[in-house]
Amino acid sequence: MKSASPSLTAGTVYPILLAISLSHLLNDMMQSVIPAVYPLLKEKFGFTFAQIGVITLVFQLTSSILQPFVGRYADRRPRPYSLAVGMCFTLVGLLSLAFAPGFGTILFAVGMIGWGSSVFHPESSRVAQLASGGQKGLAQSIFQVGGNAGAALGPLLAALIVIPFGQVSIGCFALTALLAIFLLVRIGNWFRRQLVVATDRASAAAATPLPGLSRRKVRKALLILTLLVFSKYFYIACMTNYFTFFLMEKFSVTVSGAQYCLFAFLAASAAGTLIGGPIGDRYGRKYVIWGSILGAAPFTLLLPYVSLPWTIVLAVIIGLVISSAFSAIVVFATDLMPGKVGMIAGVFFGLMFGLGGIGSAFFGWLADRTSIEFIFRISTLLPLLGVVAGFLPNIATKRMG
Template identity: 65%
Template structure:
């Protein structure tokens, strides 16, 4: 019998006991609902890179302009996130989720009618703002509903976004390519559906704000994971470099994989979109495993495997034929995709009680790195060629070796929910 006695249990208010019981349960209905909202959100956002070949040809944009469009979108979706997360950690705003989605709705309407470079920049800025509002608060919802199984919850949440990202190119190939840029308006139906879903999630979130992630077992875990300030800062810097490695490489795939296939293998635009869908679908599938495996074996090992394990496949990809390229891209997607859930939950364990701020910081960092990388790779492709870009970026996963310097937070500990009746 530990210090948490039956007498203390009886003395606690009923609402407090109920809160801890609720917290210990993994609320799958909320997790899958917020994951589906993430799917819709990222599906709409993925329309932006999916239509790059169309607008490049239609408006005669250069690779540099394509990169600037991506940079603008990623900047809008990254800079605000840490500040929103920091603010909502102190002042939760459950209905900000649906308000953010309204920005995405307006952005898609503008995107469907854009006829010049500056209007495209306005459209992607609006979509980016919607993303920056969505991710910090929805990550908090996922952890609130996790029952302490944070890796599993983050993976369920993240896989929705990855499946959504993979659907964007497929739907672009089926809808936008045949019917043109105005067909982007059809995606506003998804935005409207997401707003309705997030209104319901917001009501649940508001009703459960009194539940704090400080149930006895969770508090012990957070206490065990406390490190000196210098160690925490050093670990966060390592995580930043790992995010840099992952998202600089991912930017080459999401923004320029279609151009690489078109230039090297002379495939059609429509086929290149389908191959991009295959890669992004592999990313979605790999995400499912990352969180639960991190809960089971320790997130450090999953981060290490995910980043460094991608290197052999990335290094081979620029030197093989079409079908081998697609197969290697699938392996890259499966392995690399497990990293972000593990990195995010690892970071929130390093800095307990700041889920919104850390989620906003790392989502923002991921989007920001992706935007900078897209602009850089576009500039480099204009100066050289796409094949050269893919040869250079293939070395980025080797940065994963620095994972060795991260402290081992969980080891091989299995999660087990605390028992209130002890």
């Protein structure tokens, strides 16, 4: 089967972009239930922070390991219905988590959800770029904002459903998985029709390298992007997995109240994601990446030392600023290696999940040996690494020249 180029469609196909964004919302909403129920699981099973970190590590690593391989395979042999198949893994994982009797079964459950994510993200990024009509930053942002909105809804739904009704109520999210499977089958039908009309000429055009960029410069740029993803997602791992514990310990916030505060951070992250892509299309992705990560540093440095109201305000600002980078990073990377959208998207989504998992395990281990407040003081330094974005090449300038 011929490989589909992300530029085959003549114009932006907004119904498909909205459908894949909604699917991303449902997928990441189900995934975000996992860290949202950590306080419940910790209390019910007596887990240590290190065990909480291991649960996240298993989830994030299974989310990341397969993604580059799935993406590379999909670049060569696209499978329109693989998205729906991957969601079936998530369905099994959710049902297993709802009835898990202990640590081992919980690890199996989150591993299954992670495998579903590994299949979902690379191919859905290909669908988004295929439907972009050339507005790749906008398309990636629309796709990504669905995921961030879903990640924000997870803690909110956990506070409304899982915390009051217990672990078994996680099974309610199986209905969400079934809805996502339905949507992904419909998207697969559209994707299959695009593959039928794919031409060798379009694929060859997509594979044309950028002028003025040697392989060495491309490798250097990819290394810089990897470092930026590290700084961003190590920090976000601390916020996503331990912000609730930080609020509960420092300010004596209730479990439900802490979940609402986490929702505010994640909702702001969703809004920030939508901004980054279109701005990158217009003014250059390098500057969006640079301003997003380094620009969050003043606010992260203040967060551990202020009162509760200011902590929430700063968390919202950090979410808005730091989350505008990822869409620009993914599109920047796929511009560096045209024709390999699935593989590159898989690599960077894999890095996002893998580094997030390692960060969660590391901060959990460190919290057991120090304190929750200490890890928040340490993590605030990570966005300062955003300074290296200044060394990225100016792709937009090279194309215009």
